[in-house]
Amino acid sequence: MAAQPDEEVFVFRTGDMALGVLSARVREVTRMGPLTPLPRTPSFVLGVVGHRGEVLPLIDLLRFFGQGESRPTSRSRFFIGETGSFMAAFFADAVVGLRRILLSDKLPPPLGGGSQAEFLTGVVQSPEFGTLNLLDVAKVITHARAKAVIR
Amino acid sequence: MTTDTPATGGKKKKSTTPSPTPVPASARVTSSEAAALLAAVRNMAEGKYDVRVDLSGLSAESAQLAVAINDLMTRVQEDLAESNYRRERIQHVVDNAIGGLMVVVRQGELSAFNTSTDDPVLAPLLDGFGKVIETLRTFVREINEAALRLSSSANEVLAASTQHESSSTEQAAAIHETTATMEELKHASAQIAENAGSVARVAEETLNSARSGRGAIAEFIQAMQQIRADGIAVSESITKLLRRVERIGTVVEVIDEIADRSDLLALNAALEGSRAGEAGKGFSIVAAEMRRLAENVLDSTKEIKNLISEIREATTAAAGAAEASRTATEAGERLGSVAATAVEGILAGVQETSDAARVINLATQQQRTATEQVVASMAEIEDVTRQTTQASKQATSAAAELTQLATRLSELIKRFKAD
Known part of the structure; x- marks a missing residue:
């Protein structure tokens, strides 16, 4: 890991947070399509969306972190994150794009920084976003699946 | 009369003297007897009626004559005595009458005159006197009355003429005042004439102004109509512009959509x-460039959309303004026609004012002439009044004199007591 000087992240905003996901974990970015609500699911699962023949759950990260609710608009996007054989759609208020960050700039997630801290791989201070939270998508998907199944 | 009476007696004696003429028929009368008879007659002729012829020693014939003579003597003596008595009576009555007249003359006492008498000869005379006195009494009474009336009339005349004098003095003062007033009136009417002249001038100027105002209003109405037509054209243009802008909006939406898709791609x-x-890596760089382009397009379309909404607002405002302008110009046209009517009214009114001012000017000039005539007449009246005052002064003094005269007359006539 130390041999790689940088890594590429997909940066988006939701609520007032700037979040980054390793671009290798992002399969595609797409526009909001028809959303089908699902009964008996956790509140952070907004419903299911169809994408290239597959039905994916749409997760609202704000609700997931317990920091409010996202408000989907016609301009809203979601990206499809993947980990192993699992995929999920994540709601994004605005997509920023791909950015390269130096690993040396990467800091560990702040202790006691809220509920989202356990799903972060680290944070990067940048003049463009302020604090960029690097999200562990695999962990989020695993956790979400576990929660959904339990219910 | 008293002197005549013995003369008559004398004559009677003389006329009786030839009565013994038949005596010579008896030539038996002696000379002594004749002498005695003659002496007796002579005595009678001398007025000695108390002598009687002595019958003794006379012949019958002479005695007869002597008796006749004696009888005659007695008769004459009796007549004489009666005549004297009557004369005294008359004298007394005449004295009484004279005394009464004296009283009348001295004291003016007319009531005291007594006219009664039993003398049939004097009665008519005294009666005449009485009538004269009665007439005088009547006169005095009437004169007294007349004097009283004259006095009161003279007093009245005096009062009247005094009043007349004061009245004519007042009249003179009034005429003086009237003359002064007429002078003022003359000045005032001159002022009015001048003012009416300036009114006529002003009216003439106003007339010209109103005429030019009428022309201006006609031009104004025409301009308003032009503005309305222009406004309608502007309104149509704005509608067209709005339609074009809507179309641009649609196109921009399409571009926006495409740019959004490009961004995602x-x-x-x-x-x-x-x-x-x-x-x-190279592919990624190109993709990033494409994304930047798409974002630029999105920024541009956002700007265009903002511009379009601004244009829409502006055109809506312009359409509203054009509508307001149309309403305003219509109101302007209406007002213009109202103003035109008003100016027509003003024209008529000013024309009338001008005519009226001219008439007033003429009338005041006539008034001035009339006033001058009145002033002249007043001067004449003043003259006449002065004369009247003079005359009434004279009348007053004459009346005063007349009063004095009446008083004097009253005093004079008071001396006669009629009652």
Whole structure:
């Protein structure tokens, strides 16, 4: 890991947070399509969306972190994150794009920084976003699946 | 009368003297007897009626004559005595009458005159006197009355003429005042004439102004109509512009949509490039450039949309303004026609004012002439009044004199006591 000087992240905003996901974990970015609500699911699962023949759950990260609710608009996007054989759609208020960050700039997630801290791989201070939270998508998907199944 | 009476007696004696004429028929009368008879007659002729012829020693014939003579003597003596008595009576009555007249003359006492007498000869005379006195009494009474009346009349005349004098003095003062007033009136009417002249001038000027105002209003109405027509054209243009802008909006929406899709495509292309590792690096760079372009387009379309909404607002405002302008010009036209009517009214009114001012000017000039005539007449009246005053002064003094005269007359006539 130390041999790689940088890594590429997909940066988006939701609520007032700037979040980054390793671009290798992002399969595609797409526009909001028809959303089908699902009964008996956790509140952070907004419903299911169809994408290239597959039905994916749409997760609202704000609700997931317990920091409010996202408000989907016609301009809203979601990206499809993947980990192993699992995929999920994540709601994004605005997509920023791909950015390269130096690993040396990467800091560990702040202790006691809220509920989202356990799903972060680290944070990067940048003049463009302020604090960029690097999200562990695999962990989020695993956790979400576990929660959904339990219910 | 008293002296005549013995003369008559004498004559009677003389006329009786030839009565013994038949005596010589008896030639038996002696001379002595004749002498005695003659002496007796002579005595009678001398007025000695108390002598009687002595019958003794006379012949019959002489005695007869002597008796006759004696009888005659007695008769004459008796007549004489009666005549004297009557004369005294008359004298007494005449004295009484004279005394009464004296009283009348001295004391003016007319009531005291007594006219009664039993003398049939004097009665008519005294009666005449009485009548004269009665007439005088009547006169005095009437004169007294007349004097009283004259006095009161003279007093009245005096009062009247005094009043007349004061009245004519007042009249003179009034005429003086009237003359002064007429002078003022003359000045005032001159002022009025002047003012009416300036009114006529002003009216003439106003007439010209109103005429030019009428022309201006006609031009104004025409301009308003032009503005309304222009406003309608502007309104149509604005509607067309709005339609074009809507069309531009539609086009921009399409561009926006395309740009949005391009943005997504570029993003996903960049992700693909990234997944391809070193081989996809160049691809990723191109994709990033494409994404920047798409974002630029989105920024531009956002700007255009803002501009379109601004244009829409502006055109809506312009349409509203054009509508307001149309309403305003219509109101302007209406007002213009109202103003035109008003100016027509003003024209008529000013024309009338001008005519009236001219008439007033003429009338005041006539008035001035009339006033001058009145002033002249007043001067004449003043003259006449002065004369009247003079005359009434004279009348007053004459009346005063007349009063004095009446008083004097009254005093004079008071001396006669009629009652």
